[in-house]
Amino acid sequence: MFRKCQKIGDTRRGFVIFGGILGAILLLFNYTGTVPSNESRSETEPTRPASTRYEQRPPSQEGIGKIYMGREISHVMGHLAAGWLERPEREREEMPSRLIEMLKLKEGDVVADIGVGTGYIARRISPKIGETGIVYGVEIQREMLDLLAEKMVEEGITNIKGVLGTITDPKLPPNSVDLAIMVDVYHEFSHPYEMMQNICRALKIGGRVAFIEYRLEDDNVPIKRLHKMSELQVIKEATPHPLSWIETLDDLPWQHVIIFEKIGGQ
Numbered sequence: 001m002f003r004k005c006q007k008i009g010d011t012r013r014g015f016v017i018f019g020g021i022l023g024a025i026l027l028l029f030n031y032t033g034t035v036p037s038n039e040s041r042s043e044t045e046p047t048r049p050a051s052t053r054y055e056q057r058p059p060s061q062e063g064i065g066k067i068y069m070g071r072e073i074s075h076v077m078g079h080l081a082a083g084w085l086e087r088p089e090r091e092r093e094e095m096p097s098r099l100i101e102m103l104k105l106k107e108g109d110v111v112a113d114i115g116v117g118t119g120y121i122a123r124r125i126s127p128k129i130g131e132t133g134i135v136y137g138v139e140i141q142r143e144m145l146d147l148l149a150e151k152m153v154e155e156g157i158t159n160i161k162g163v164l165g166t167i168t169d170p171k172l173p174p175n176s177v178d179l180a181i182m183v184d185v186y187h188e189f190s191h192p193y194e195m196m197q198n199i200c201r202a203l204k205i206g207g208r209v210a211f212i213e214y215r216l217e218d219d220n221v222p223i224k225r226l227h228k229m230s231e232l233q234v235i236k237e238a239t240p241h242p243l244s245w246i247e248t249l250d251d252l253p254w255q256h257v258i259i260f261e262k263i264g265g266q
Ligand SMILES: C[S@@+](CC[C@H](N)C(=O)[O-])C[C@H]1O[C@@H](n2cnc3c(N)ncnc32)[C@H](O)[C@@H]1O
Pocket: 076, 077, 085, 114, 115, 116, 117, 118, 119, 120, 121, 138, 139, 140, 141, 144, 165, 166, 167, 168, 169, 170, 182, 183, 184, 185, 188, 189, 190, 195
Protein backbone atom coordinates (compact mmCIF):
# COMPACT_ATOMS: atom_id res chain seq x y z
CA MET A 1 0.00 0.00 0.00
CA PHE A 2 2.73 2.31 1.14
CA ARG A 3 4.80 1.38 -1.86
CA LYS A 4 1.87 1.98 -4.13
CA CYS A 5 1.38 5.28 -2.55
CA GLN A 6 5.08 5.97 -2.95
CA LYS A 7 4.84 4.97 -6.62
CA ILE A 8 1.78 7.16 -7.07
CA GLY A 9 3.75 9.95 -5.37
CA ASP A 10 6.69 9.48 -7.80
CA THR A 11 4.36 9.55 -10.79
CA ARG A 12 2.78 12.78 -9.52
CA ARG A 13 6.20 14.37 -8.95
CA GLY A 14 7.15 13.33 -12.48
CA PHE A 15 4.03 15.01 -13.84
CA VAL A 16 4.70 18.16 -11.82
CA ILE A 17 8.30 18.42 -13.12
CA PHE A 18 7.23 17.70 -16.70
CA GLY A 19 4.36 20.21 -16.42
CA GLY A 20 6.70 22.83 -14.97
CA ILE A 21 9.17 22.46 -17.86
CA LEU A 22 6.36 22.54 -20.43
CA GLY A 23 4.84 25.63 -18.76
CA ALA A 24 8.18 27.41 -18.78
CA ILE A 25 8.64 26.63 -22.49
CA LEU A 26 5.13 27.88 -23.30
CA LEU A 27 5.62 31.01 -21.21
CA LEU A 28 8.89 31.77 -22.97
CA PHE A 29 7.28 31.19 -26.36
CA ASN A 30 4.32 33.39 -25.49
CA TYR A 31 6.55 36.16 -24.11
CA THR A 32 8.84 36.29 -27.12
CA GLY A 33 5.76 36.11 -29.37
CA THR A 34 4.23 39.29 -27.91
CA VAL A 35 7.31 41.54 -27.81
CA PRO A 36 7.26 43.65 -30.97
CA SER A 37 10.28 43.15 -33.18
CA ASN A 38 12.49 46.16 -33.90
CA GLU A 39 11.22 46.14 -37.47
CA SER A 40 7.66 46.89 -36.41
CA ARG A 41 8.63 49.44 -33.76
CA SER A 42 9.10 53.08 -34.81
CA GLU A 43 11.56 55.36 -33.00
CA THR A 44 8.78 57.50 -31.58
CA GLU A 45 6.74 54.61 -30.26
CA PRO A 46 5.76 54.96 -26.59
CA THR A 47 8.16 53.82 -23.94
CA ARG A 48 5.17 52.79 -21.83
CA PRO A 49 1.72 51.46 -22.74
CA ALA A 50 -0.86 53.99 -23.92
CA SER A 51 -3.19 53.05 -21.06
CA THR A 52 -0.77 54.49 -18.47
CA ARG A 53 0.06 57.63 -20.45
CA TYR A 54 -3.01 59.52 -19.31
CA GLU A 55 -4.82 59.62 -15.96
CA GLN A 56 -8.49 60.36 -15.46
CA ARG A 57 -9.75 62.51 -12.57
CA PRO A 58 -13.03 64.33 -11.90
CA PRO A 59 -12.97 67.21 -14.43
CA SER A 60 -12.53 70.80 -13.31
CA GLN A 61 -14.83 73.44 -14.80
CA GLU A 62 -12.43 74.29 -17.63
CA GLY A 63 -11.06 70.83 -18.28
CA ILE A 64 -11.89 67.32 -19.42
CA GLY A 65 -10.41 65.60 -16.35
CA LYS A 66 -7.72 63.92 -18.43
CA ILE A 67 -4.22 64.47 -17.06
CA TYR A 68 -1.05 64.39 -19.16
CA MET A 69 2.32 64.89 -17.49
CA GLY A 70 0.64 66.58 -14.52
CA ARG A 71 -1.51 68.96 -16.62
CA GLU A 72 -5.28 68.79 -17.02
CA ILE A 73 -6.30 69.09 -20.68
CA SER A 74 -8.76 71.90 -21.41
CA HIS A 75 -12.02 71.79 -23.35
CA VAL A 76 -11.85 72.44 -27.10
CA MET A 77 -13.07 75.89 -28.11
CA GLY A 78 -16.25 75.27 -30.09
CA HIS A 79 -16.92 76.82 -33.51
CA LEU A 80 -19.76 78.91 -32.05
CA ALA A 81 -17.08 81.01 -30.33
CA ALA A 82 -15.25 81.61 -33.64
CA GLY A 83 -16.08 85.34 -33.47
CA TRP A 84 -13.60 85.66 -30.57
CA LEU A 85 -10.76 84.58 -32.85
CA GLU A 86 -11.62 87.37 -35.32
CA ARG A 87 -12.19 90.10 -32.70
CA PRO A 88 -10.86 93.49 -33.88
CA GLU A 89 -8.92 94.09 -30.63
CA ARG A 90 -6.85 90.90 -31.15
CA GLU A 91 -4.04 92.81 -32.90
CA ARG A 92 -3.73 95.23 -29.95
CA GLU A 93 -4.00 92.49 -27.30
CA GLU A 94 -1.82 89.74 -28.82
CA MET A 95 0.12 91.43 -31.64
CA PRO A 96 -0.24 88.56 -34.15
CA SER A 97 1.53 90.64 -36.84
CA ARG A 98 4.62 90.70 -34.59
CA LEU A 99 4.27 86.91 -34.19
CA ILE A 100 4.27 86.44 -37.97
CA GLU A 101 7.53 88.45 -38.21
CA MET A 102 9.09 86.36 -35.43
CA LEU A 103 8.42 83.13 -37.36
CA LYS A 104 11.01 84.10 -40.05
CA LEU A 105 8.98 82.66 -42.93
CA LYS A 106 10.31 82.47 -46.48
CA GLU A 107 8.82 82.32 -49.94
CA GLY A 108 7.98 78.67 -50.76
CA ASP A 109 7.74 77.44 -47.15
CA VAL A 110 5.34 74.62 -46.30
CA VAL A 111 3.57 75.58 -43.07
CA ALA A 112 1.10 73.52 -41.04
CA ASP A 113 -1.24 75.67 -38.95
CA ILE A 114 -2.57 73.01 -36.58
CA GLY A 115 -5.92 74.03 -35.07
CA VAL A 116 -6.32 76.68 -37.77
CA GLY A 117 -9.76 77.85 -36.57
CA THR A 118 -11.07 80.54 -38.93
CA GLY A 119 -7.58 81.00 -40.38
CA TYR A 120 -6.85 84.26 -38.55
CA ILE A 121 -3.13 83.32 -38.36
CA ALA A 122 -2.94 81.25 -41.59
CA ARG A 123 -4.33 84.17 -43.62
CA ARG A 124 -1.56 86.40 -42.27
CA ILE A 125 1.08 83.76 -43.07
CA SER A 126 -0.23 83.39 -46.64
CA PRO A 127 1.48 86.47 -48.21
CA LYS A 128 4.83 85.62 -46.56
CA ILE A 129 5.18 82.23 -48.26
CA GLY A 130 3.80 83.36 -51.62
CA GLU A 131 2.37 81.34 -54.48
CA THR A 132 5.08 78.67 -54.25
CA GLY A 133 4.36 77.99 -50.59
CA ILE A 134 1.41 76.36 -48.89
CA VAL A 135 -0.30 76.50 -45.51
CA TYR A 136 -2.03 73.32 -44.43
CA GLY A 137 -4.86 74.56 -42.21
CA VAL A 138 -5.61 71.56 -39.98
CA GLU A 139 -8.83 71.35 -37.96
CA ILE A 140 -11.02 68.77 -36.24
CA GLN A 141 -14.16 70.97 -36.56
CA ARG A 142 -15.52 71.01 -40.10
CA GLU A 143 -17.45 74.21 -39.29
CA MET A 144 -14.11 76.00 -38.70
CA LEU A 145 -12.86 74.79 -42.10
CA ASP A 146 -16.06 76.16 -43.70
CA LEU A 147 -15.41 79.57 -42.07
CA LEU A 148 -11.80 79.43 -43.29
CA ALA A 149 -12.96 78.67 -46.84
CA GLU A 150 -15.39 81.65 -46.76
CA LYS A 151 -12.65 84.02 -45.58
CA MET A 152 -10.25 82.75 -48.27
CA VAL A 153 -12.81 83.52 -50.99
CA GLU A 154 -13.49 86.99 -49.51
CA GLU A 155 -9.76 87.77 -49.39
CA GLY A 156 -8.77 86.02 -52.66
CA ILE A 157 -6.35 83.64 -50.92
CA THR A 158 -5.39 80.45 -52.76
CA ASN A 159 -2.35 79.07 -50.93
CA ILE A 160 -4.12 77.70 -47.82
CA LYS A 161 -5.42 74.15 -47.95
CA GLY A 162 -7.97 73.10 -45.30
CA VAL A 163 -7.31 69.63 -43.85
CA LEU A 164 -9.78 67.73 -41.69
CA GLY A 165 -7.67 65.94 -39.10
CA THR A 166 -8.63 63.69 -36.20
CA ILE A 167 -8.01 64.09 -32.47
CA THR A 168 -4.85 61.98 -32.82
CA ASP A 169 -3.62 62.75 -36.33
CA PRO A 170 -3.33 65.94 -38.41
CA LYS A 171 -3.30 63.78 -41.57
CA LEU A 172 -0.33 65.49 -43.19
CA PRO A 173 2.13 64.01 -45.69
CA PRO A 174 5.29 62.64 -44.02
CA ASN A 175 8.51 64.71 -44.08
CA SER A 176 6.78 67.59 -45.87
CA VAL A 177 6.49 70.49 -43.42
CA ASP A 178 9.02 73.30 -42.76
CA LEU A 179 7.11 74.84 -39.86
CA ALA A 180 4.20 73.58 -37.77
CA ILE A 181 2.54 76.21 -35.60
CA MET A 182 -0.06 75.83 -32.89
CA VAL A 183 -1.49 79.16 -31.77
CA ASP A 184 -3.58 78.72 -28.61
CA VAL A 185 -4.20 75.09 -29.54
CA TYR A 186 -1.85 72.55 -27.95
CA HIS A 187 -3.45 72.74 -24.47
CA GLU A 188 -6.74 71.58 -26.10
CA PHE A 189 -5.36 68.39 -27.66
CA SER A 190 -7.22 65.45 -26.11
CA HIS A 191 -4.29 63.22 -27.24
CA PRO A 192 -1.20 65.45 -27.04
CA TYR A 193 1.29 62.56 -27.23
CA GLU A 194 -0.26 61.07 -30.38
CA MET A 195 -0.73 64.48 -32.03
CA MET A 196 2.92 65.41 -31.45
CA GLN A 197 4.09 62.03 -32.69
CA ASN A 198 2.21 62.57 -35.95
CA ILE A 199 3.22 66.24 -36.25
CA CYS A 200 6.87 65.14 -35.93
CA ARG A 201 6.29 62.54 -38.64
CA ALA A 202 5.01 65.32 -40.95
CA LEU A 203 7.99 67.63 -40.26
CA LYS A 204 11.08 67.58 -42.45
CA ILE A 205 14.34 66.90 -40.58
CA GLY A 206 15.37 70.37 -39.39
CA GLY A 207 11.75 71.54 -39.68
CA ARG A 208 10.45 73.64 -36.80
CA VAL A 209 7.46 73.43 -34.50
CA ALA A 210 6.23 76.52 -32.63
CA PHE A 211 4.01 76.34 -29.55
CA ILE A 212 2.26 79.66 -28.99
CA GLU A 213 0.65 79.46 -25.57
CA TYR A 214 -0.66 82.04 -23.10
CA ARG A 215 1.92 82.50 -20.33
CA LEU A 216 0.91 80.64 -17.17
CA GLU A 217 3.73 82.37 -15.29
CA ASP A 218 2.06 85.77 -15.75
CA ASP A 219 -1.01 86.46 -13.59
CA ASN A 220 -1.75 89.57 -15.65
CA VAL A 221 -2.58 87.51 -18.75
CA PRO A 222 -6.41 87.50 -18.58
CA ILE A 223 -6.98 83.94 -19.79
CA LYS A 224 -8.45 80.93 -17.95
CA ARG A 225 -5.97 78.72 -16.08
CA LEU A 226 -6.16 75.61 -18.30
CA HIS A 227 -5.80 77.69 -21.46
CA LYS A 228 -2.37 78.86 -20.29
CA MET A 229 0.89 76.87 -20.20
CA SER A 230 4.25 77.46 -18.59
CA GLU A 231 7.39 77.32 -20.72
CA LEU A 232 8.70 74.41 -18.61
CA GLN A 233 5.54 72.37 -19.09
CA VAL A 234 5.72 72.80 -22.88
CA ILE A 235 9.37 71.73 -22.88
CA LYS A 236 8.54 68.75 -20.66
CA GLU A 237 5.77 67.61 -23.01
CA ALA A 238 8.03 67.98 -26.06
CA THR A 239 10.79 65.78 -24.62
CA PRO A 240 9.32 62.35 -25.55
CA HIS A 241 9.47 63.43 -29.21
CA PRO A 242 12.40 63.82 -31.63
CA LEU A 243 12.58 67.56 -30.98
CA SER A 244 15.34 69.83 -29.83
CA TRP A 245 14.50 73.13 -28.11
CA ILE A 246 15.78 76.13 -30.10
CA GLU A 247 14.47 79.24 -28.35
CA THR A 248 11.67 80.79 -26.35
CA LEU A 249 10.63 84.26 -27.47
CA ASP A 250 8.73 86.38 -24.98
CA ASP A 251 8.21 89.50 -27.10
CA LEU A 252 4.45 89.13 -27.32
CA PRO A 253 2.18 90.75 -24.72
CA TRP A 254 0.45 87.54 -23.56
CA GLN A 255 2.03 84.50 -25.20
CA HIS A 256 5.20 82.43 -25.17
CA VAL A 257 6.59 81.46 -28.57
CA ILE A 258 8.47 78.23 -27.89
CA ILE A 259 10.33 76.81 -30.88
CA PHE A 260 11.79 73.32 -31.42
CA GLU A 261 13.51 71.66 -34.35
CA LYS A 262 13.02 68.09 -35.56
CA ILE A 263 16.13 65.97 -35.07
CA GLY A 264 17.18 62.46 -35.93
CA GLY A 265 16.57 60.07 -38.75
CA GLN A 266 12.90 59.09 -38.86
C1 LIG B 1 -8.67 78.51 -29.54
S1 LIG B 1 -8.80 77.91 -31.19
C2 LIG B 1 -7.42 78.71 -31.97
C3 LIG B 1 -7.60 78.89 -33.46
C4 LIG B 1 -6.44 79.54 -34.23
N1 LIG B 1 -5.19 78.85 -33.99
C5 LIG B 1 -6.28 80.97 -33.87
O1 LIG B 1 -5.38 81.32 -33.07
O2 LIG B 1 -7.05 81.82 -34.36
C6 LIG B 1 -8.28 76.22 -31.07
C7 LIG B 1 -8.65 75.36 -32.26
O3 LIG B 1 -7.91 74.13 -32.20
C8 LIG B 1 -8.73 73.11 -32.73
N2 LIG B 1 -8.24 71.80 -32.27
C9 LIG B 1 -8.31 71.23 -31.04
N3 LIG B 1 -7.77 69.99 -31.04
C10 LIG B 1 -7.32 69.78 -32.30
C11 LIG B 1 -6.64 68.69 -32.93
N4 LIG B 1 -6.32 67.57 -32.29
N5 LIG B 1 -6.32 68.81 -34.24
C12 LIG B 1 -6.63 69.94 -34.93
N6 LIG B 1 -7.28 71.01 -34.39
C13 LIG B 1 -7.61 70.92 -33.08
C14 LIG B 1 -10.11 73.45 -32.22
O4 LIG B 1 -11.10 72.82 -33.01
C15 LIG B 1 -10.13 74.98 -32.32
O5 LIG B 1 -10.66 75.43 -33.53
